[in-house]
Amino acid sequence: MGTNGKVIKCKAAIAWEAGKPLCIEEVEVAPPKAHEIRIQIIAISVCHTDTHPIDPKSEETFLPVILGHEAAGIVESVGPGVTNFKPGDKVIPLYMPQCRKCKFCLSPLTNLCEKLNLDKSPVVDQELMEDKTSRFTCKGKSIYHFMGISAFSQYTVVSDKNLAKIDDDANLERVCLLGCGFSTGYGAALNNAKVTPGSTCAIFGLGGVGLSAITGCKVAGASRIIAIDINSEKFTKAKALGATDCLNPRDLDKPVQKVIIEMTKGGVDFALDCAGGSETMRAALDCTKVGGGSCTFIGVAVGDKGLTISPLELIMGRTINGTTFGGWKGVDSVPKLVTDYKNKKFDLDVLVTHTLPFDKINEAFDLMHQGKSIRTVLIF
Numbered sequence: 108m109g110t111n112g113k114v115i116k117c118k119a120a121i122a123w124e125a126g127k128p129l130c131i132e133e134v135e136v137a138p139p140k141a142h143e144i145r146i147q148i149i150a151i152s153v154c155h156t157d158t159h160p161i162d163p164k165s166e167e168t169f170l171p172v173i174l175g176h177e178a179a180g181i182v183e184s185v186g187p188g189v190t191n192f193k194p195g196d197k198v199i200p201l202y203m204p205q206c207r208k209c210k211f212c213l214s215p216l217t218n219l220c221e222k223l224n225l226d227k228s229p230v231v232d233q234e235l236m237e238d239k240t241s242r243f244t245c246k247g248k249s250i251y252h253f254m255g256i257s258a259f260s261q262y263t264v265v266s267d268k269n270l271a272k273i274d275d276d277a278n279l280e281r282v283c284l285l286g287c288g289f290s291t292g293y294g295a296a297l298n299n300a301k302v303t304p305g306s307t308c309a310i311f312g313l314g315g316v317g318l319s320a321i322t323g324c325k326v327a328g329a330s331r332i333i334a335i336d337i338n339s340e341k342f343t344k345a346k347a348l349g350a351t352d353c354l355n356p357r358d359l360d361k362p363v364q365k366v367i368i369e370m371t372k373g374g375v376d377f378a379l380d381c382a383g384g385s386e387t388m389r390a391a392l393d394c395t396k397v398g399g400g401s402c403t404f405i406g407v408a409v410g411d412k413g414l415t416i417s418p419l420e421l422i423m424g425r426t427i428n429g430t431t432f433g434g435w436k437g438v439d440s441v442p443k444l445v446t447d448y449k450n451k452k453f454d455l456d457v458l459v460t461h462t463l464p465f466d467k468i469n470e471a472f473d474l475m476h477q478g479k480s481i482r483t484v485l486i487f
Contacts, residue, residue, distance in 0.1 A: 119260035139186035164410035175258030201437035202254035271441035288315035294433015296323025304328030312382030313341035325349030364393035384408035
């Protein structure tokens with residue numbers, strides 16, 4: 108390849124300051140260093156997490172930054188010491204690394220990896236490469252990475268521990284969703300909640316993650332899946348994916364958790380909060396049954412103070428857990444999820460409501476904030 112070992116100039120969307128639209132700029136992307144890989148991004152989808160560092164309410168801002176973490180692409184070149192990837196490979200970057208050697212990677216109980224700074228949220232970690240420098244420059248300024256990926260750039264550089272090699276015939280405009288949204292919701296149901304056949308489930312928040320959680324509950328054999336959102340326009344897709352009941356808390360004359368407890372004669376076996384925020388967290392925990400109910404937290408609301416819990420709520424036999432990236436060890440699991448999609452075990456097409464050229468990235472954010480999209484895929 109003519110670009111191997113050279114700086115590449117390409118298009119990227121940069122967040123220069125919080126609360127402002129992203130700017131399309133020409134950036135310089137340095138060649139990969141040892142154990143790094145430069146990727147040409149083919150398709151990216153926009154996720155709420157991409158807004159966290161530029162939310163004026165966020166206490167965890169680092170700017171300027173190239174956001175984007177739900178993507179798929181093709182290897183352009185590899186740095187020294189990379190043995191498991193070659194130019195031309197189709198790949199999905201992973202914000203949850205898997206080194207396969209640390210105590211977490213060797214444990215079946217978690218998908219964390221010691222490559223992460225475990226004192227920080229994954230959203231503000233991996234803002235530089237392992238040598239604490241950036242591979243991006245724009246107008247003479249160094250630009251931060253985001254979650255080890257920075258997919259809002261035509262080319263990006265990632266660690267070889269943050270990359271999954273996938274089938275050559277994979278449709279990148281769909282499997283890019285496996286880089287975050289779908290895998291998170293689907294895995295939350297299967298790996299973290301461990302939804303059981305015949306069980307009742309409540310899913311709060313019907314964005315890409317929540318709809319994927321419905322798919323996970325259905326695949327796990329749940330007999331009743333109650334979908335909750337303040338936007339009733341989401342209910343058609345929820346039912347298409349397996350929801351048996353849909354509730355809009357704004358249309359009810361009592362708290363949604365009380366309605367769910369009445370509907371299920373005591374509460375659900377599994378509640379999954381895909382929205383975040385203390386009010387939703389409270390409703391999700393309250394609607395789980397005593398004596399075995401489980402509540403899984405997935406969504407994070409920026410600036411929210413979280414939940415106050417009395418020991419009595421847990422003494423009565425409820426459990427709380429959480430998930431990052433659906434509990435999947437990405438290097439091992441994402442290639443299998445790609446194969447499952449090809450074999451029609453689940454549907455990603457229903458989650459993609461819009462496809463836009465990359466230059467319309469700010470429009471994609473507007474659609475998300477207005478609740479008009481589930482996932483918008485951007486194409487270079």
